[in-house]
Amino acid sequence: xxxxxxxxxSYGDFEVLRDVSVHVNDGxxxxxxxxxxxxxxxxxxxxxGFLRCVSGCIKFDGREITKLPxxxxxxxGIVYISQWRNLFPDMTVEENLKLGAYNTNAxxxxxxxxxxxxxxxxxxxxxxxxLASTLSGGEARMLAIGRGLMSNGKFLAIDEPSxxxxxxLRAEMFGKIEExxxxxxxxxxxxxxxxxxxxxxxxxxxxxxxGIVLEGGREEVLSNKHVKEAFLGI
Amino acid sequence: MDIWTGLxxxxxxxxAHGALYAVLALGMALVYGVxxxxxxxxxxxxxxxxYFAWLLLVPLELNYAAAFALxxxxxxxFGLAVERVVIRPLRRRSDWQFTSIVAxxxxxxxxxxxxxxxxxxxxxxxxxxxxxxxxxxxxxxSIHEIAITLIAIAVxxxxxxFLKKTRPGMxxxxxxxxxxxxxxxxxxxxxxxxxxxxISAVLAGIAGILLSPLYYLTPLGGWDPLIxxxxxxxxxxxxxxxxxxxAAIILGIxxxxxxxxxxxxxxxxxxxxxxxxxxxxxxRGLFGVWE
Numbered sequence: 001x002x003x004x005x006x007x008x009x010s011y012g013d014f015e016v017l018r019d020v021s022v023h024v025n026d027g028x029x030x031x032x033x034x035x036x037x038x039x040x041x042x043x044x045x046x047x048x049g050f051l052r053c054v055s056g057c058i059k060f061d062g063r064e065i066t067k068l069p070x071x072x073x074x075x076x077g078i079v080y081i082s083q084w085r086n087l088f089p090d091m092t093v094e095e096n097l098k099l100g101a102y103n104t105n106a107x108x109x110x111x112x113x114x115x116x117x118x119x120x121x122x123x124x125x126x127x128x129x130x131l132a133s134t135l136s137g138g139e140a141r142m143l144a145i146g147r148g149l150m151s152n153g154k155f156l157a158i159d160e161p162s163x164x165x166x167x168x169l170r171a172e173m174f175g176k177i178e179e180x181x182x183x184x185x186x187x188x189x190x191x192x193x194x195x196x197x198x199x200x201x202x203x204x205x206x207x208x209x210x211g212i213v214l215e216g217g218r219e220e221v222l223s224n225k226h227v228k229e230a231f232l233g234i
Numbered sequence: 235m236d237i238w239t240g241l242x243x244x245x246x247x248x249x250a251h252g253a254l255y256a257v258l259a260l261g262m263a264l265v266y267g268v269x270x271x272x273x274x275x276x277x278x279x280x281x282x283x284x285y286f287a288w289l290l291l292v293p294l295e296l297n298y299a300a301a302f303a304l305x306x307x308x309x310x311x312f313g314l315a316v317e318r319v320v321i322r323p324l325r326r327r328s329d330w331q332f333t334s335i336v337a338x339x340x341x342x343x344x345x346x347x348x349x350x351x352x353x354x355x356x357x358x359x360x361x362x363x364x365x366x367x368x369x370x371x372x373x374x375x376s377i378h379e380i381a382i383t384l385i386a387i388a389v390x391x392x393x394x395x396f397l398k399k400t401r402p403g404m405x406x407x408x409x410x411x412x413x414x415x416x417x418x419x420x421x422x423x424x425x426x427x428x429x430x431x432x433i434s435a436v437l438a439g440i441a442g443i444l445l446s447p448l449y450y451l452t453p454l455g456g457w458d459p460l461i462x463x464x465x466x467x468x469x470x471x472x473x474x475x476x477x478x479x480x481a482a483i484i485l486g487i488x489x490x491x492x493x494x495x496x497x498x499x500x501x502x503x504x505x506x507x508x509x510x511x512x513x514x515x516x517x518r519g520l521f522g523v524w525e
Binding site for chain 2: 048050069070071074075079080081082085086087088089090091095098099100102103106147148151
């Protein structure tokens with residue numbers, strides 16, 4: 001469904017992504033993990049069209065989307081859910097969700113998607129008239145994902161949804177993401193808590209220093225010597 | 235006339251002036267809130283709106299309804315064109331916040347000069363909206379002043395509804411609150427920057443028609459409004475529409491008080507004093523969201 005081929009990205013002279021190639025098949029949940037600051041968010045932002053890569057090619061459903069502006073990419077069905085949520089602080093939960101349904105496909109399905117989001121996150125329904133700026137970290141994450149779902153996408157690129165959450169909230173968050181994936185939406189998940197995330201993953205990628213160093217299924221990755229030493233302290 | 239009547243008149247007059255200033259300042263506040271640009275050519279849009287209306291009202295002898303009806307689309311297209319040609323190319327640069335200020339300042343001089351070229355630099359007169367005056371208590375108030383105040387209030391109310399209830403209005407609020415968030419939901423930010431700027435030009439133009447001294451239209455008439463808009467927006471708090479509205483009314487009253495009790499030569503100085511006062515005591519302004 002999504003193919004990223006030999007992507008290079010630099011902030012000025014600072015090379016962030018080098019020759020990165022990943023792919024996500026229809027319906028898959030793929031996890032991308034790696035140390036801080038090595039390009040995970042940048043990769044998601046480039047896929048979403050918020051950043052322009054230096055070279056390389058991104059294809060979605062066979063169509064090249066490398067040079068498209070972000071609004072066209074969202075309209076095609078790729079939804080980015082950022083690490084910092086980027087919600088609208090002076091608007092209510094309901095207004096934020098409504099704005100999520102901005103593109104034309106989403107507007108047609110607005111009522112349906114509101115039902116889906118409220119069923120998935122019942123607390124959002126409870127808080128529908130609260131200003132987004134009053135939400136706590138975990139609550140804001142839920143709203144960010146809810147808003148992303150309102151965009152009626154078939155592909156969700158989620159950036160560190162569990163960062164900073166308490167363990168029980170993390171489990172809940174991953175549970176919801178799994179539910180979303182099971183309903184047919186492909187997910188490309190960037191996660192620090194990759195061990196927990198690996199339980200949902202069909203496949204995983206490890207990115208270090210701007211390059212992909214490992215690709216494989218859960219067993220393969222968790223038993224990899226380098227992964228064990230560097231990340232699991234074994 | 236006793237002190238209390240005087241005070242009441244000053245307050246009501248101040249609020250009326252405040253409404254007029256609000257139309258003007260909200261234009262500048264919108265552009266800053268949505269695209270973080272200070273438009274130093276805001277005063278020139280004010281003047282162009284007034285002169286364009288003059289053209290329709292005096293040589294072409296149309297009425298005020300036609301003048302508004304034609305000036306509004308003219309200013310909208312004018313604003314769109316300026317944004318596209320002057321502002322958008324600068325936004326790609328990393329120092330855009332600075333270069334856009336310099337560019338709009340240069341544009342202001344250019345636009346003022348173009349008024350001299352197109353309309354000539356001799357003073358022009360705008361006819362009053364409606365003739366005559368009424369007596370409220372013992373005080374004569376011109377119907378023109380009542381009319382322009384009502385129009386200003388209507389414009390502010392319509393703008394408020396537009397921002398709250400319409401799609402473009404919500405898009406503008408979204409972009410001003412979180413620009414990446416707006417892009418994430420698929421809003422085309424360049425289009426929003428464009429029509430925000432166009433709307434602010436319309437507001438400046440309407441303010442130009444309402445606020446220009448009736449018998450004293452000059453090409454340099456936009457600089458006072460520019461300074462006053464700036465003070466109002468800073469006082470109200472950058473990024474807050476509500477703050478700008480309240481600030482406009484407060485400053486309208488202050489200006490009136492100063493004009494009545496101290497002398498109208500001091501009004502402009504008062505504006506500068508207010509600006510200095512805010513910058514020292516509360517740089518954030520009344521309801522400021524950013525520094």
